[in-house]
Amino acid sequence: MSGAVSVHLWSSLTRFTDGARVVAVEAGTVGQVLEALSGAYPGLEPILEAGVSVVIDDELVTDHHSAVPEGAEVYLMQRIKGG
Amino acid sequence: MAKDGLTEFRLVGTRPDRPDGLDKVTGRARYGADISAPGMLWAAVVRSPHAHARIVKIDTSKAEALDGVKAVITRADFPEGLTGEAWNLQENTMAGDRALYDGHAVAAVAATSAFVAQDAARLIEVEYEVLPHVIDVDDAIKPDAPVIREGAADATVPEGMPPNVVRYMEFGHGDVEAGFGAADLVMEKTYKTEATHQGYIEPHACMGQMGEDGRGEMWVCTQGHWFIRKMCTDVLGLDPAQLRVTPSEIGGGFGGKTTIFMEPLSLALSKKAGGRPVKVVMTRSEVLRATGPTASASMDVKIGMTKDGQITAGRAEFRMQGGAFPGAPVDFALMCGFAAYKMPAVEHIGYDVLANRPRAAAYRAPGSPMGAFAVESLVDEMCRELGLDPLEVRLKNAVHEGDKASYGPKFGSIGLEEVLQATKAHPNLLAELGPNQGRGMASGYWFNHSGDTSVSLAISEDGTAQVSVGTPDIGGSRASIALMTAETLGIDYEDVRVNVVETGALGVNEPTHGSRATFASGKAAVMAAEQAIGEMCRRAAAKWGIDPEAVEWVDGAAQPAGPNAGKFPPMTIAEIAAKMSSTGGPIAGHHESVPEGVGASFGTHVVDVEVDPETGRTTILRYLVVQDAGRAIHPAYVEGQYQGGAVQGIGWALNEAYIYGEDGRLQNTVFLDYRIPVASDLPMIDTVIVEVPNPGHPYGVRGVGETGITPPLPAIANAIHDAVGVRLRSLPMSPPAVLAALKAKE
Amino acid sequence: MSKTHVTTKVNGDTVEFLADPRASLLDCLRDNLGLTGTKEGCGTGDCGACSVTLDGTLVCSCLVLGVEAEGREIGTIEGMAEDKELHPLQRKFIEHAALQCGFCTPGFLVAAKALLDQNQNPTEEEVRYWLAGNLCRCTGYDKIIRAVMDAAAELRGEAA
Ligand code: FES
Ligand code: FES
Numbered sequence: 001m002s003g004a005v006s007v008h009l010w011s012s013l014t015r016f017t018d019g020a021r022v023v024a025v026e027a028g029t030v031g032q033v034l035e036a037l038s039g040a041y042p043g044l045e046p047i048l049e050a051g052v053s054v055v056i057d058d059e060l061v062t063d064h065h066s067a068v069p070e071g072a073e074v075y076l077m078q079r080i081k082g083g
Numbered sequence: 084m085a086k087d088g089l090t091e092f093r094l095v096g097t098r099p100d101r102p103d104g105l106d107k108v109t110g111r112a113r114y115g116a117d118i119s120a121p122g123m124l125w126a127a128v129v130r131s132p133h134a135h136a137r138i139v140k141i142d143t144s145k146a147e148a149l150d151g152v153k154a155v156i157t158r159a160d161f162p163e164g165l166t167g168e169a170w171n172l173q174e175n176t177m178a179g180d181r182a183l184y185d186g187h188a189v190a191a192v193a194a195t196s197a198f199v200a201q202d203a204a205r206l207i208e209v210e211y212e213v214l215p216h217v218i219d220v221d222d223a224i225k226p227d228a229p230v231i232r233e234g235a236a237d238a239t240v241p242e243g244m245p246p247n248v249v250r251y252m253e254f255g256h257g258d259v260e261a262g263f264g265a266a267d268l269v270m271e272k273t274y275k276t277e278a279t280h281q282g283y284i285e286p287h288a289c290m291g292q293m294g295e296d297g298r299g300e301m302w303v304c305t306q307g308h309w310f311i312r313k314m315c316t317d318v319l320g321l322d323p324a325q326l327r328v329t330p331s332e333i334g335g336g337f338g339g340k341t342t343i344f345m346e347p348l349s350l351a352l353s354k355k356a357g358g359r360p361v362k363v364v365m366t367r368s369e370v371l372r373a374t375g376p377t378a379s380a381s382m383d384v385k386i387g388m389t390k391d392g393q394i395t396a397g398r399a400e401f402r403m404q405g406g407a408f409p410g411a412p413v414d415f416a417l418m419c420g421f422a423a424y425k426m427p428a429v430e431h432i433g434y435d436v437l438a439n440r441p442r443a444a445a446y447r448a449p450g451s452p453m454g455a456f457a458v459e460s461l462v463d464e465m466c467r468e469l470g471l472d473p474l475e476v477r478l479k480n481a482v483h484e485g486d487k488a489s490y491g492p493k494f495g496s497i498g499l500e501e502v503l504q505a506t507k508a509h510p511n512l513l514a515e516l517g518p519n520q521g522r523g524m525a526s527g528y529w530f531n532h533s534g535d536t537s538v539s540l541a542i543s544e545d546g547t548a549q550v551s552v553g554t555p556d557i558g559g560s561r562a563s564i565a566l567m568t569a570e571t572l573g574i575d576y577e578d579v580r581v582n583v584v585e586t587g588a589l590g591v592n593e594p595t596h597g598s599r600a601t602f603a604s605g606k607a608a609v610m611a612a613e614q615a616i617g618e619m620c621r622r623a624a625a626k627w628g629i630d631p632e633a634v635e636w637v638d639g640a641a642q643p644a645g646p647n648a649g650k651f652p653p654m655t656i657a658e659i660a661a662k663m664s665s666t667g668g669p670i671a672g673h674h675e676s677v678p679e680g681v682g683a684s685f686g687t688h689v690v691d692v693e694v695d696p697e698t699g700r701t702t703i704l705r706y707l708v709v710q711d712a713g714r715a716i717h718p719a720y721v722e723g724q725y726q727g728g729a730v731q732g733i734g735w736a737l738n739e740a741y742i743y744g745e746d747g748r749l750q751n752t753v754f755l756d757y758r759i760p761v762a763s764d765l766p767m768i769d770t771v772i773v774e775v776p777n778p779g780h781p782y783g784v785r786g787v788g789e790t791g792i793t794p795p796l797p798a799i800a801n802a803i804h805d806a807v808g809v810r811l812r813s814l815p816m817s818p819p820a821v822l823a824a825l826k827a828k829e
Numbered sequence: 830m831s832k833t834h835v836t837t838k839v840n841g842d843t844v845e846f847l848a849d850p851r852a853s854l855l856d857c858l859r860d861n862l863g864l865t866g867t868k869e870g871c872g873t874g875d876c877g878a879c880s881v882t883l884d885g886t887l888v889c890s891c892l893v894l895g896v897e898a899e900g901r902e903i904g905t906i907e908g909m910a911e912d913k914e915l916h917p918l919q920r921k922f923i924e925h926a927a928l929q930c931g932f933c934t935p936g937f938l939v940a941a942k943a944l945l946d947q948n949q950n951p952t953e954e955e956v957r958y959w960l961a962g963n964l965c966r967c968t969g970y971d972k973i974i975r976a977v978m979d980a981a982a983e984l985r986g987e988a989a
Contacts, residue, residue: 008491010254012239046238055492058485062533062677075492078252078414080530081597083281083338083445083789104923107931108915110866110906114932117865197856198849282966284870284878285932334868334932335966367871558929558967719926723968727929730969754875754964762970763954763961 002028003070007037009044010076016043030054031064033074051079094570095782098719101562102581103332112332115288115304116364123290124153126352126363127200128345129190129207130373131182134216134439134747135229138182138189138209145206146192151199154355155207157190161351162320169317171408175442176318176347182211183231183407184439185748186372188345193352193361216439216747220404221381223247223438231407231437249409250435252417254491255398257428262396266387270465271398273383274457275813276796277740280376281446282731282759285334286367287374291315291349292360298325299350306336306555307594309535312586314343319350326350329585330555337731338445339375341594368752376741377446378403378411382457384420388465392476396428397421397489399457403450404436405443411435412443412450415530419793420454421489422528423499423685424462424480429489439747445596447728448529448789452735452796456814459525459797464810473524473801477687478503498711498775499526499685505771506687511707519696520704521806524689527793531681531786532597537590538607539673540568542615546639546657547578550611552604553592555583558727558788559720560600566716567605567782571612573639574656581608590675598786601716602681602777607674609781614672622666623654680779684787686710688729688794692802699822701737701803707769713777713785721787726768728791734760735792736799740815837898839864840908848895854888855879857895858905866906866935870964877963880936880943881905887943889962906935909942917980918942927976929967937963941977949985953978 005027014021017040025036033054038045054061055075056068068074106112143155158177165173178187190207194200215229222228230246240251263269285304293299299321305311308328316323333340349361365374380403387395399420405411413433421429466473481499488494506512506524516522539551550568554560561581569579593599616636623641624631633648634641640653663670691705708725715721738758742750751757776783796814804810809824832847839862846861853872858864858881870876872891879890882904909916918938921927928934937960944951944959951959956977957970965973 010252010491012241012251012253015241043238050237058493058495059679060530060533060681061679063679073492077491078418080415081445081449081532081534083341083447083449083596098926100923101926103931104928105915107928107934108919108922108938109910110864110935112931113865114868116859116869119860196849197860198851283930283932284876284964284966285868285930286870332932333930334870335930337966364869367873367876559926717926719972720929723926723929723972726969726971727967728969731966753873754871755873759964759966760969761961761964762957762974765957765970767974768969768971 002026002032005033005068005072005074007033007074007076013044013047016041027068029064030061030066030068033068053077053080092570094566094576095714095716096718098717099562099576101559102565103556103561114285114334115331118290118302118331120290120360122359124193124195124356124359124361125197125200126191126193126348126361127204128188128348128369129204129209131178131185131187131189132748133182133211133213134185135214136182136211137214138178138180139212140210141190142208143190146203149199149203149206151195152192152203153359154193154352155190156348156351156355160355161318172314172343173318175408176343184441186441188373191348191352193356218438218440218743218747220379220402220436220438223404223436224402224434231439235409235437237409247437248434249437252414252433253431255430259396259398259428259430262428263387266395267390268465268469269385269387270461271383271385272461272464272812273381274460276380276453276456277814278376278379278440279735279739280371280757281337281339283335283337283339286365286370287344288364289346289349290360290362291346291353292358293350293354294358295354297321301326301328301346301350302331303328303346304331304333304340306333306340306557306596307592308586309553309591310341310594311343311346315347315350318347327585327587330583333555333557336557337447338449338596341445341596344374367754371752371757372749373441375444375446376441377449378405378443380416380453382453384457384461386461386465388469390469392469392471392479394424394426394480397426398430400432402434402436404438404440406440407437408442409435410443416450416454418490419451419528420458423477423482423526424489425482425486426489447731447792451527451529451793452732455525455527455793456796460800460812463523463797463801474503474507477526496775496778497683497685498773501773501775502685502687502709502711505773506689506709509707509709509771511689511705511769514691514705516691519806520691520693521802521804522689522691523798523801523805524687525794525797525801526685526687527790528683528685529598529789529793530683531602532599533603533678533681534593534597534599535591536603536607536678537592537675538604538611539589540608540611540615540671542660542670544660544663546574546655546660548572548574549580549582550608551582551584551588552608553584553589554595554600554604557595558723559717560595560604562720563601563716564605564608568608568612571609572616572656573636598788602780602784602786603678605784606678606780607676610674611672614674615670618670619656619659622659627651680777682713682777682779682785684711684785684790686790686794688798690798690802692799692806694803694806694821696807696825699818699825701816701821703733703766705766708791709771709773710787710790711773711775711785712787713780714774714783715772716782716784718772721772722770724787725770725791728789729768729795730760730765732792732795733799736796736814736816738815738817833896835896835899837900838902840905850896852895853891854893854895854898855890857898858890864905864907868932868935877940878933878936880939880963882939882943887940906939909938916942917983918977921976921980925972925976925979927968927972933963933965937965937973945981945984949981951981
């Protein structure tokens with residue numbers, strides 16, 4: 001299952017997305033979102049590879065198999081950890 | 084399965100003695116340096132006395148010739164060809180072509196005693212060619228600064244940036260310019276914080292053993308032994324499964340013990356010394372020169388506010404150096420800076436910059452204290468300018484569940500409003516202030532973190548339980564995990580033993596960091612207990628000859644669920660356990676996941692100070708911490724986290740700083756000169772635990788370890804201004820700095 | 830370097846060891862005698878983790894040479910509980926959650942006992958100044974001070 005998902009990037013990544021800060025991808029899981037992003041914008045790949053935190057609506061999601069509901073708002077953030 | 088805020092628990096929320104208390108008050112608990120083994124050798128490390136220098140030649144022959152020396156290593160003994168973070172770790176463990184900071188390791192020896200090892204280290208001759216260095220972040224970001232490392236910038240850095248910028252970020256939302264246009268007051272200021280050290284009282288220590296066959300063991304004080312395993316084996320080119328790492332008791336970490344420093348040296352030395360175990364114990368000055376610290380920051384903040392205190396827009400541009408390697412927490416500093424405010428428009432820009440300093444490690448809510456210092460100071464300045472009550476302004480702009488966070492997504496359940504209301508109601512706010520006394524407040528935020536978590540639980544033959552966790556107990560997590568497990572199983576707290584086990588015993592665990600031990604290991608322990616309960620219900624059902632679905636678990640016993648299930652007397656956990664061998668064998672549970680449902684924590688602090696106008700010394704008169712714990716499993720240890728975090732923040736605000744000479748060498752390398760707060764500096768630290776349960780945790784836990792270090796920096800700056808009318812925008816606010824500000828005001 | 834034979838009493842027991850003349854009393858306790866309850870936080874007399882008593886006087890064992898122990902009486906954390914009975918300070922530290930990581934705890938207990946041995950009714954300020962040479966990075970001192978005050982009250986025979 002996959003549907004249209006809008007992905008919000010942090011704005012300095014717009015260098016790699018022809019200026020777009022919110023990009024639409026077809027995906028059904030978190031992993032597919034990341035793959036679709038790398039596919040469409042290869043410049044993002046090293047950054048996604050290095051690790052990002054993914055927030056779907058208000059939930060931080062770590063499992064790349066997690067489903068992304070159609071129409072969801074996905075945020076990519078710098079990877080969060082802690083002291 | 085979240086419990087609502089009104090649920091009463093049998094054990095959760097009580098304050099029993101911690102299970103490791105007896106060992107720790109009798110001196111029996113074994114920390115990093117407390118272990119020895121037959122045939123053990125002692126190590127000493129040779130460190131660069133220069134901030135930046137080419138290593139021309141290392142002559143180890145005299146050291147090798149010394150009686151009792153069994154191994155000498157330099158970078159030549161490490162595998163080549165590493166890249167990325169593995170290379171960073173290796174380079175920081177042992178310098179390659181260049182020493183990048185004062186204290187950078189360049190060689191190490193292992194010998195039959197600590198004294199022989201130290202003598203041998205002194206016999207190692209290193210020839211350096213001293214290079215220009217740079218220490219301050221604002222110098223390091225200049226286009227013509229000495230270049231620390233070519234090619235260290237990652238893909239986020241656009242062409243044409245200064246050479247020491249290694250990561251760059253911009254994020255935000257809304258129309259910032261329009262927001263500033265709509266404001267009645269727009270202010271922009273620059274703030275600076277100095278690097279500070281985590282300052283755990285136990286220096287890093289380990290004992291490593293590694294044979295020629297690449298199999299080894301390590302005993303180490305760490306927040307996370309799987310991290311140690313991965314990092315050591317990455318750096319040495321070994322197979323992680325062949326290294327078994329056992330965590331000692333840990334004498335404090337605060338983020339500083341989530342990475343490696345000298346641990347790989349023990350393994351490399353051991354291998355070279357024919358597999359004899361090698362103990363490495365850092366001195367305090369090695370700890371200060373070569374481990375931790377946190378980043379230093381230079382921050383521009385701009386805020387727009389209406390006359391009645393509505394924030395219309397914000398902009399933050401932060402520059403941070405985290406030493407000679409990438410990783411200054413500028414991202415988190417920006418993300419936390421405005422987190423307590425509903426921001427119609429906000430823009431963040433961040434630079435991670437290299438400098439000739441030790442590699443920054445995580446320090447309690449990494450980055451958040453710096454961000455708070457800048458934003459919470461400026462908010463206070465603007466409230467004063469507009470004649471507004473800073474608490475009311477914070478309430479007016481406070482974020483709630485469902486609001487868009489300053490850093491992007493929507494907030495889930497949070498308790499900022501509740502925290503601010505509890506602050507407002509606290510009697511400390513009514514205390515009278517005398518001359519040269521002032522009051523300041525500030526809020527702080529930390530996301531909290533989950534991470535790889537693996538826990539197992541076994542029911543013993545008598546119905547007691549043992550839980551194996553992979554998160555070292557730094558501040559009472561054995562107690563909190565035992566409380567939750569006992570609550571779930573319906574047995575006594577004393578009947579659960581929680582063990583922190585070695586890497587061979589569980590799946591991968593992230594460290595005790597990100598305020599995650601009680602959240603993540605606790606949640607996994609509850610899941611493991613529920614799995615064991617399921618098995619015990621099945622065994623009761625089999626005995627009764629009813630459907631397992633028709634059995635429920637109540638107060639530590641299986642019983643038929645309702646009258647239709649049949650009439651049988653409850654079977655207690657002890658009865659089921661006693662029969663386990665004849666009913667299917669051992670009863671256990673386990674859980675492995677990256678637990679979801681992390682709950683973020685907001686806190687607000689209020690401090691009263693008195694400033695001595697003669698000396699510039701600031702005395703803390705009263706201190707209040709109010710913070711959302713979600714639910715306090717063991718309230719005494721939650722209070723302890725609040726108090727300890729606040730006092731680390733007080734040290735950062737008033738005293739602590741890395742002080743460098745012109746030569747780029749660290750000048751305060753002992754506790755006498757790197758002065759952390761002592762008992763006579765402080766009053767009691769008042770605490771209020773606000774409980775807005777986290778729906779993502781079976782008992783509502785949020786994680787409380789980190790937020791508390793964040794508000795003290797700005798709260799104290801705000802209080803000093805309230806007391807004597809001077810605004811300090813640079814840390815530490817030490818007596819000379821305050822005195823200079825007072826002089827300048829006259 | 831040749832070593833010196835040292836005979837001394839630790840927690841009431843006569844012990845002997847060979848001390849490197851450069852070794853601190855702390856090193857000798859930990860490495861020669863296996864008494865690792867006494868901790869090293871700094872080695873420079875600044876943290877108090879190594880607190881012991883020497884002929885009844887509170888000292889930083891990192892600042893005393895091992896050879897100076899000859900003929901003296903040393904008290905360490907391992908000797909604080911008498912006949913398996915915890916000292917009230919030890920009990921109160923557990924009860925008040927006055928330890929988080931516990932690394933500073935042996936030093937605090939030895940130092941606090943030295944205070945209560947000479948002053949059973951200290952003020953909060955006296956406790957704070959007496960313990961100002963003991964660093965704790967975890968607790969912010971609040972619960973440590975309360976535990977010491979409470980132990981003092983118990984020793985005075987006042988109900989807590
Ligand atoms: S180790 Fe002796 S005072 Fe710190
Ligand atoms: S409890 Fe950790 S240093 Fe005191």
